[in-house]
Each structure stands twice: as C-alpha cells, then as structure tokens.
Amino acid sequence: MVGMTERLRALPKAHTHLHLDGGYPLAAVQRLARAQGGSFERPARFRDAGEFFTAYGTMPALVRDLDDLAALCLALVHAEAQEGVLYLEPSIEPQLYSPRLGDLDTVTRTIVDALQRGAAETGIEVGANLTVNTGLEAGLAEDLARLAARFVGAGITAFGTAGPDDPTGPQRFERAARLARDAGLQVVIHAGQTGGPVDGPASVRAALDVLGATRISHGVHAIHDPELLARLAAEGIVCDVCPASNLALGVAASLEAHPAPAMLAAGVPITLNADDPLWFGADITAQYEIARRVWGIDDAGLARIAGNGVRLPSLSAPVRARFEAALEEWIGSEADGSGPDAAVPDDSLPNDAAPDASAGRLAR
Numbered sequence: 469m470v471g472m473t474e475r476l477r478a479l480p481k482a483h484t485h486l487h488l489d490g491g492y493p494l495a496a497v498q499r500l501a502r503a504q505g506g507s508f509e510r511p512a513r514f515r516d517a518g519e520f521f522t523a524y525g526t527m528p529a530l531v532r533d534l535d536d537l538a539a540l541c542l543a544l545v546h547a548e549a550q551e552g553v554l555y556l557e558p559s560i561e562p563q564l565y566s567p568r569l570g571d572l573d574t575v576t577r578t579i580v581d582a583l584q585r586g587a588a589e590t591g592i593e594v595g596a597n598l599t600v601n602t603g604l605e606a607g608l609a610e611d612l613a614r615l616a617a618r619f620v621g622a623g624i625t626a627f628g629t630a631g632p633d634d635p636t637g638p639q640r641f642e643r644a645a646r647l648a649r650d651a652g653l654q655v656v657i658h659a660g661q662t663g664g665p666v667d668g669p670a671s672v673r674a675a676l677d678v679l680g681a682t683r684i685s686h687g688v689h690a691i692h693d694p695e696l697l698a699r700l701a702a703e704g705i706v707c708d709v710c711p712a713s714n715l716a717l718g719v720a721a722s723l724e725a726h727p728a729p730a731m732l733a734a735g736v737p738i739t740l741n742a743d744d745p746l747w748f749g750a751d752i753t754a755q756y757e758i759a760r761r762v763w764g765i766d767d768a769g770l771a772r773i774a775g776n777g778v779r780l781p782s783l784s785a786p787v788r789a790r791f792e793a794a795l796e797e798w799i800g801s802e803a804d805g806s807g808p809d810a811a812v813p814d815d816s817l818p819n820d821a822a823p824d825a826s827a828g829r830l831a832r
C-alpha cells in the first residue's frame with residue numbers, strides 16, 4: 469500500500485509559481501548560513517504580508533558570490549525533481565544580486581546556467597520567469613524585459629511581476645510587458661492576492677487588460693467577481709494558486725475557506741504551487757495533500773489540476789508528451805490508501821509539509 473504523501477509525490481507536476489529566493493531548500497540555506505558563522509531559521513509565523521516581504525528580502529544577503537548562487541539553484545532543481553516535478557519554472561530576480569555579485573547579464577547567466585545544469589542532471593525541464601517587484605521603477609523593468617528577451621530559447625520562458633498589488637495599478641509596466649510579449653515570452657502577473665474583494669478582482673482584470681497577462685500568479689480574489697471567473701475559464705487563463713502561502717499570509721482565512729475549490733467549480737484552470745517553501749515550510753507535494761485532505765479532491769481531480777501544467781506554452785513538445793504519459797500512468801497505478809475516504813491519520817503529513825503557522829488549521 470502506498471502512503472498518501474508518497475503517492476502525491478509521485479504525481480507528475482508542473483511547478484510554476486515558486487520564487488527562487490524563497491524556494492532554495494532549507495538545508496542548503498542553513499549550510500550556507502553556518503559556513504558564515506551564522507544560522508537561518510524560518511519564523512514560525514508572519515503577522516502580515518509586509519512582515520513576510522521584509523523577511524524575504526534578507527535571503528540574498530546570505531549569498532556571497534556567484535558560486536553560492538549557482539549551488540543554491542542546483543539544489544533547488546534537485547529538490548523539486550524529488551517531488552515529482554517534471555516542469556519547473558522558478559521566478560528569478562537577478563536584480564536582487566546585481567550589482568553586488570556582478571552585472572545583471574552575468575548574474576542572470578549564472579542562474580540560468582545552474583538551472584539548466586540541474587535540468588540535465590535530473591532529466592526534468594526547467595524554464596525561468598524573470599520577475600520584477602511591483603516596487604521597481606518602470607525603466608529598470610523595461611531593461612529587465614529586454615534582458616529576458618535575450619534568453620528566449622535559452623532558459624528564460626516568462627517575464628512577470630511579483631510583490632504586493634500596486635494601488636496605482638500596473639500601467640507603468642505596460643511597456644515592459646509588451647517588450648516581453650513581443651519577444652515570445654509568457655507574461656505572468658501577480659494579481660488578486662493582497663487586494664481585498666474589490667481591489668483583488670480589479671488587479672486581475674488590469675493584469676489581463678493592461679499587461680496582456682497570459683497567466684496569473686494567485687488570482688484567488690477573482691472569486692469575488694463571477695464575471696471575471698467566467699472570463700478566466702473561457703479564456704483558459706491558468707492561475708498558479710498557492711494554498712499554504714495564502715494561509716500563512718492571511719490571504720485565505722483558513723484552508724477550508726480557500727477559494728481554489730470555487731475556482732475549479734467555475735472551470736478556471738488552476739495549478740497548485742508552493743510560492744516560497746523556504747519561508748512557509750510546505751513544498752509542492754504538501755499543496756496537493758491540502759487539496760486531497762481539506763478539499764476532498766480525488767485522484768482524477770488532482771491529475772486534472774496537475775494536467776493544467778501540461779498545457780502551458782513554455783513546455784517543449786517532448787516533455788509535454790512525457791508529462792501526459794506519466795499522468796496517465798499515475799492514474800492507472802496503485803491507488804490504495806489514496807482515496808478521499810481512506811483513513812489517513814492526521815499526523816501523516818510530514819513535518820516539513822505542515823507550515824507551523826497553519827499546522828493547527830491543517831489538523832482541524
């Protein structure tokens with residue numbers, strides 16, 4: 469009999485909403501901190517998103533040189549491959565390391581080369597989403613979009629934004645997004661996360677209408693706007709949803725009240741993602757465990773969610789075919805103990821899969 473975690477780890481997945489600097493394996497980061505005579509512990513909880521964004525900004529300072537950076541990128545790909553990820557597209561922000569470690573081009577090349585080396589070593593496919601924080605000025609965002617464009621077909625697959633929803637709207641990134649789109653990159657925009665029931669849906673609409681987003685990071689506040697949900701479903705806009713992150717930052721009041729099941733019921737294609745597992749302590753497999761355990765989604769439903777990753781334009785044809793075959797094989801494979809009615813003890817979640825901030829809620 470295969471345990472639930474083991475079976476969900478084996479589910480072939482795409483992982484497309486994972487911030488590089490919030491996704492390095494904890495053990496690798498702790499090793500790096502120890503080598504500098506320090507330590508790294510993730511906070512048990514964040515009071516709010518602001519506190520999280522501040523903590524997130526401390527990670528790059530631990531990276532001393534390009535070798536450290538490459539080692540962390542490589543460790544990330546290996547860790548993701550262990551979780552059944554067949555297509556990985558981390559969000560990278562070379563600007564967090566440049567100019568300290570080198571110019572933007574050198575830092576980007578170091579990250580992309582290490583990610584591609586990880587891909588070659590593990591046999592999975594790896595892209596990258598060059599991401600700008602919403603606090604960045606427009607000119608630098610445009611420079612970064614041009615930089616991303618130079619890596620089309622050479623390791624960068626998308627350009628996007630991250631960080632808190634900008635109350636002034638995304639207009640100043642319009643030109644950067646157009647540069648990226650014209651270069652053939654996917655445009656992946658964080659929206660519908662930090663805003664409320666009104667601002668949240670508005671930010672998703674602006675991502676689509678102003679920036680021409682081809683994919684939305686989060687998008688969970690779209691549930692407050694049935695017309696928007698219908699549009700996301702009709703246009704097949706994939707929303708890369710991150711349940712454990714949403715719980716940790718108070719975007720969702722509880723996992724039971726998380727918008728993902730409503731998005732699925734409305735026909736919105738979602739994927740499940742870890743966002744920042746270094747900080748939230750829940751890897752991608754843990755997100756699927758939440759879907760099984762809290763939302764009662766069966767194997768076929770989980771395979772459909774994983775399958776939404778198959779349709780992403782970033783995947784190469786051979787990997788898409790391998791992904792589809794692996795999904796079919798997974799559905800047909802041993803499923804003992806994996807059904808929603810199977811008696812799964814509450815302590816079956818690995819320690820690392822239950823974020824401290826949400827452990828109580830997971831058990832309820």
Ligand SMILES: [Zn+2]
Nearest residue numbers: 485630685743
């Ligand atoms: Zn994110």
